[in-house]
Amino acid sequence: MKNAVGREIPEHIAGCKYNPYRGPWACIPSRQANGGKSVDAPAAEKVLKSIDAAIEAVGLRDGMTISFHHHLRNGDYVMKLVVDAIARKGIRGLRLTASSLSAVQDAIMPHLEAGVITAIDTSGIRGEIGKFVSAGKLPHPVMIRTHGGRARAIESGELSIDVAFIGAPACDIQGNINGVDGPAACGSLGYAMVDAAYADKVVAITDHLMPHPLQRISIPQTQVDFIVKVDSIGDPKGISTGSLRISTDPKELLISQYAATVIEHSGCFRDNFSLQLGSGGASLTAAKFIKEKMKTKGITAAFGVGGITGIFAEMMEEGLVNLLFDAQSFDSTAIQSLRQNDRHLEVSASYYASPGTCGPIVNNVDAVILSATEVDIHFNVNVLTGSNGRLMGAPGGHPDTAAGSNLCIVALPLVRRNFPVMRESVHTIVTPGETVDVIVTDRGVAINPLRQDLIHNLQGSGLPIMLIEDLQRLAYEITGTPTPAPTGGDIVGLVEYRDGTIIDVIRKIG
Known part of the structure; x- marks a missing residue:
């Protein structure tokens, strides 16, 4: 038979399985052959005039799954812009998957109430949306x-995304994206990378459209179907809000000192150790005490990992940390560091943290607070x-680094606002105690007690070491026994x- 360019191709060739060539866009690779994404002939023009036009172009319809990332945290405008446009088109019954939901996303509450969104899949939920779900008002x-x-769920196909809407601080006209340029620079796009790679369709929403090619690329044009330019994707001042703060509270300073001392005497505090710091005030504040101890002992860390703050960036500049692995940049100093320092790596x-890989970087962390x-x-x-x-x-x-690290420290006050945070039983188990x-x-x-090595190493550290049951009893002595929350x-x-x-x-509460 003749193929589409007139060449004679035998109908059968021993040992070969093939299809004759039928034209440049006649055969579209299957989902399985392309990492889970369907493929169309490339659009003549990727840049569309509006979000409404993008929704039409990707074929969004009732019951589909849409995704967003949260790198702009409380400064994000993208989710509201997109969901408002979806609602105007009368689309209903969507599943929303987001790497996290911050308080700013309360702006989409009317669309939850109206049934535009009827299911949510996320790594964090707060504010009015949290109350809405807790009250049992979400259909699913x-x-x-x-x-x-x-x-892991996205890569395995367990969580299938129909359309990913990527807030793109900088994007060129072919769809190359980075997070370090533009007026709404947010730094690492680590959470958006997985969505872009595996979503069936990807729409970049940007306020900083650049000529092709963008010099620095976090998400490549090969993964982006369409681009929409808007006036603003967000306010970068909203990135450093919420739990991200260095504490001046005497109680948290004491907790931070204790946490740093645990690391110092744990057995893992040595040259080329590795470290992750959580977003709480005590864990971030612990960094300054760890810095002092590193300087005193003359040791450096091989790397820091996680959500990267300016503290980590400063430690790298001072020669105390060799590399940073950044999945999310938490402040302007970290964003600038990612832009300028080639030892600050976007991941x-x-x-x-995915346990579905051959080894996430959290598995190599010595200590996490x-x-x-x-x-x-x-x-x-x-x-x-x-x-x-x-x-x-x-x-x-939290559960990822607790499981992967060699030393997981959880730092918190014994009592918070006259409520005991050390309990006989937590209301919701998120991170299991054995990790x-x-x-x-x-x-x-x-x-x-599972860590007899730590019990031995921390003897003589000067820390006020107690049984956890004694800590819980002390908390109840201070506050009184708390009334259990309803569980039925x-x-x-x-x-x-x-x-x-x-x-x-999670169970419904009034």
Whole structure:
């Protein structure tokens, strides 16, 4: 037979399986052959006039799954712009998957109430949306995933994304994207990378459209179907809000000192150790005490990892940290460092924490300091709900780094606003106690009995080491025994552990 260019091609060739050439766009690669994405003939023009036009171009319809990233945190405008446009078109019953939902996303509440969005899959949920879900008003249970677990679910096909809307601080006319240029620079696009790679269709929303090619590329044009320019994708001042702060509170300063001392005497504090710091005030503040101890002992860290703050960037500039692996940049100093320093490396959520890979970087972390909403006598940690069960937080990378690191420290005050955060049982288990090694509070330090090596190493450290049961009793002596929250309501959410199993459920509260 003759193919489309007139060449004679035998109908059968021994040992070969093939199709004759039929034209440059006649055969579209299958989803399986292209990492989960369907492929169309390339658009003559990727840049569209409006979000409405992009929604039409990708064929969005009722019941599909749309995704967003949260690198602009409380400064994000993209989700509201897109969901407003979707609502205007009368599309309903969508599943929203986001790497996290910040308080700024309360702006889409009318669309949850109207049924534009009827299901949510996320690594964090707060504010009015958290209240809405906790009250049982969302038609389907929310799925809460870790950062690593979300990447695993997307890569495995368990979480299939029809259209990813990528807030692009800088984007060229062919769709190359980075997060370090433009008026809304947010730094690393680590969480958006997985969405862009695996979503069926990808739309870049940008306020900084550049000529081709962009000099620095985080997400390549090969993954982007369409581009829309808008007036603004967000306010970068909103990136450093919420839990990101260096504490001046005497109680948190004491907790930070204790946490740094745990690392110093743990056995892992040596030249070329590795470190991750969580976003809580105590864990971030601990960095300054760790810096002092590193300088005193003359040691450097091989790398820092996670959500990167200016503290880490400054430590690298001072020669105390050799490399930074950045899945999310938490402030302007970190963003500038990522732009300028070639030892500050941008990584995807998968590289950072996915247990479905051959080895995420969290598996190589020596010590991590994390925060918590509450902890119990079995070392279980809750970072998702309040003690009343209302959704108000985020697993983020908490369970991922706890499981992967050699030393997991959870730092928190014994009592917060006259409520005990050390409990007999946490309301929601997010990070299982067997992956948590040390609990640090302002009134004492508890070591997991599973870590007899740490119990031995921390003898003589000067720390006020106590049994965790004694810490819990002390908390109750200060505040009184708390009234347990109701636990019998309908299930409104599932808490997934990083491996895809369900570790707990969220129940409806009034």
